[in-house]
Structures are given as structure tokens and as C-alpha cells.
Amino acid sequence: MDRVKDLASKKAAVIFTKSSCCMCHSIKQLFYELGASPAIHELDQVSNGKEMEYALRGLGCNSSVPAVFIGGKYVGSAKDIISLHVDGSLKQMLIDAKAIWF
């Protein structure tokens, strides 16, 4: 979990994914579309991916990835991101965290 938090604080937008996960691909695309350049950590390709995945699962969502952190704080999984995007909150969060400017 420490490693997760550590990585999450390194950039305004951080997404933990897996290379095999297509939903992660969708969320990544959404962030790119918004102009954000999130830091992507593919858990199936980094050294202690398994432990991080375990830690992420403990955060409460069914699937460990995608796990989105904005401004160092855990925002949620795909469902949360889409819901937040629809009501405009996602954009605001990104602006507040200085991930995007408009």
C-alpha cells in the first residue's frame, strides 16, 4: 500500500492498470481525451505488481484495476470515473489538481 501511495503522489493523475485490461484502456483514453497525461503503472509488468494489486483491491472495488488517483487521492474505478465525468466533477478535480488547465 505504501508503494501505491508513493506512486500516486508523484503525479497529479495516476492510474494503475494492467496491460491485459481493456477497461483500463478505455479509462486511459478518456484521460488522454481530456488532455491529462496521467502516470500509468501496469501492475502486470512492474516488479511488485501483485502486492500493489492486493492493496488496491482492499480499497473496495470489485476489480483492482483501473485504479485512479487524482492529486494523490484515490478517486475510484471505471464506474466512478464515468459517473464523475458525466456530472462534470472529473474535469474539475483534474483542474484542481493541475492535471489539466481547462
Place this chain on the structure above:
Amino acid sequence: MGSRTVKIGAEDDSRVMTGMPSFVPAIPNSNSLGTEGNTIRSSQLTDFGTFEQSLGFRIEDAVGLNPVYNQMKSSSQVLGTDIQFATLNKTLQLQKEPQANLVSTSGGHRENWGESTMAEASPRTDTSTDDTDDKNQRHEMGQLIGVAASDSSDKSKEKSGDQKTLRRLAQNREAARKSRLRKKAYVQQLESSRLKLTQLEQELQRARQQGIFISSSGDQSHSMSGNGALAFDVEYARWLEEQNKQINELRAAVNSHAADAELRTIVDNVMAHFDDIFRLKGIAAKADVFHILSGMWKTPAERCFMWIGGFRSSELLKLLVNQLEPLTEQQLMGIYNLQQSSQQAEDALSQGMEALQQSLAETLANGSPSPSGSSGNVANYMGQMAMAMGKLGTLEGFLRQADNLRQQTLQQMHRILTTRQSARALLAINDYFSRLRALSSLWLARPRE
């Protein structure tokens, strides 16, 4: 005293027994001559031919009957007296049921016996109705067993009951004949019903393919026990019905310029009703994701413009903007942003779906033609399939997120608009889909040259 139960022929055993539940000619015990009791009850000899074979198979075991059996086979005499049967009842006892079940009167058993074979035995009246080789064989068999048995029978009792027995025999024959006729009629009825059923099924299949929405009967238990697709189709039909009712209510309220409070209640109901269908789709997707994705539960025109198992939120908003005027600046901005957000989310999900398809294709296409033995290939194949299965499983997730997007869009729209505007928006959405559905019907019913 017990009766020896003999198994009749291996594989035919059950068939024989069920085919003629109670007619089981008996193999006499050494001391069972003249024993009372009769397990031969009335029944149709449905499979006498087999029985005959198996009987022949086993009859060797019977004491003293073997030579008789050969004699039976060759003889073609038809004897119609009661003597044979009565004695047969008593002496031939190959029974399945325990002794306790036996009817133990000498007169009674004759009747029962008569139900099954006596009718056959009488050559003149009955063979004319059902004249098959099988039945003829039955005749012979019946008669000849009787003949054989009479060798060792006790004749004295029979002579005294001659008259009564004759009459009873005739009655039995008549009853058996009627029974046969009834059975024939019933079987014919079954056959024609079966044919009709197959025809209907084919029709249904054809109609389904053409996209006509067909809901099964309103039978609750039937729909719930069926597969997920069928159950969902029924649920969706019910949902549509309810939706139409609510929309009519809403329209009436809008047209009558109802108070805001009342309007709000109805609008909230409609919104809650939308939540219902998303919940139902979620449940159905767990059972059969492909059914939802295929859109077979929608009409053809709806299906054509479907996106990941449902409507496109961004499209819906586009057609609403014009109908919702006047909108405040803030509302306009809100609707515009909403439209853009839903479009972006749709694009993201579409790209994810494309990535999924590509990944799946790569997995399935990855067949390395190895010259090694078959075991290696099989392991490869199985590994491929396992991976592909995993990827397919993620489809449900995409459908869930697509529905989530639709739901969130509707709710956000409701938040941006006033109650009255929401009411008009919901009416407009419903109008659009109704017309699309009507279009589908027209299209399907169009005259074709």
C-alpha cells in the same frame, strides 16, 4: 408360498416390465400348481413381441415348460375357451410383485387376465379391429400357453363356472377392444400435437429472426425458470408496458398544466422506472451478456443504431436540445457539457471494446503450427481458449459501464432541467423511441414484390 421371480432377459427387462406392467406370465414353482393369486392385471400388451422373445429366453428356466413352448410356437390353433386362461393364471406365475399384491380369487384373476390377453385370445371378434402380426403372435402365445398349462391343470373348477365365465370373457374382450381404440385415438392426438408444436416453434424462430418482438406467455413460473434471455424479454415487455402507462400519465399532466409538485412526482416515477430497466439489464447480462449485446430484445430499427447494448446518450441529448427551449444560459452550458462528456465517455468505451476485440483476435489467431505431437497442440489450444474465455468475460463489464453512462446521463439531464423541462424531455425521448419502434413494425410489414 412364494413365487419365484425371474428376470426376463437382460436389457429388455425394464422395457418388458414397463411395457406391460402387470402381465407377467409366471414360471411355476414346483409346488405352486394351483396356487392362488394372480398378478396378471389388466393392461395393454404394448410390447408383447419383445416379451415373447424374452419369455422364450427365460422360459427354459420354467419347470416343464420348455418342450411346451416349442409346441406353442408351431401350433396355430386358436382356442377360445376359458380353461386355458384360468389354468394359466394359476400355474404360470412369473411375477414381479410380491405375493401380497396378488388378487387371490380364482374368478377375479380370470377377469384381469382377460383384460390383457383374453381379448386377444378370441379370434373372431377382436382381431378384426387391430390386426397386426404382433397381435396375432399374442394370440398364439396366449392360447398356446393355455394349452400347455392345461396339461397340468385342475379342470374341475373351470367346468362349473362355464356360463358365467363365457359372459365375463366377452365383456373383457369388449373392454379390451374399447381400451385399444381409446389408446389409438390418444396416440394420434399426441402425434398431431407434437407436429403442431414443432411447426409453432419453427414459426417462432423465424419470427424472432425477423426481429418481431415476441414475448412468451404471461406465465410467471415459465419465464422465471427459462434461460436468462427469455426471462429478460418478458421483463422488458412488462417494463415497456409500464413505461407507456407512465408516459401517458405524464403527458396528461403536462397538457393539463398540472402543478409542479404533481408533475415532479410523475417525473420522479419515470426516472425511477428507467433505473429499473438498467437494473434488469444488469441481471440479464450476468446470465446472458450476448443476448443483451445482440439487441434481439429490441426492434430492428432500434437495434441498428444501438451502441453497446443500448441507446447512445449523446444522440439523445442532441435531439433534445432543440425541443427544450427556452433554456437559460446556464442550462444551455450544462446540456452542452453533458453532451460532450457523454460523447467522450462513449468514445473511450468504444475504444476499449475495440481493444478487446483486437486482443481476442490475437489470442485466437495465435496458432503456432508446431510439428510436435498432438498433446502439445491440445495444450496450446486449451490455453488459448482459456485466455479467450477470460477476455470474453470482460464484455459484461463494458455493458455495465455503458448502461452506467446512460443512467448517469439521464440523471444529470434531470438535474440540469426544471421539472417541467424534464417532463417535456422525457416525453420527447419516449416519442423518439416509440416512433423508432413503429418504424420497425412498418418496415417489417412492408409489401415486398
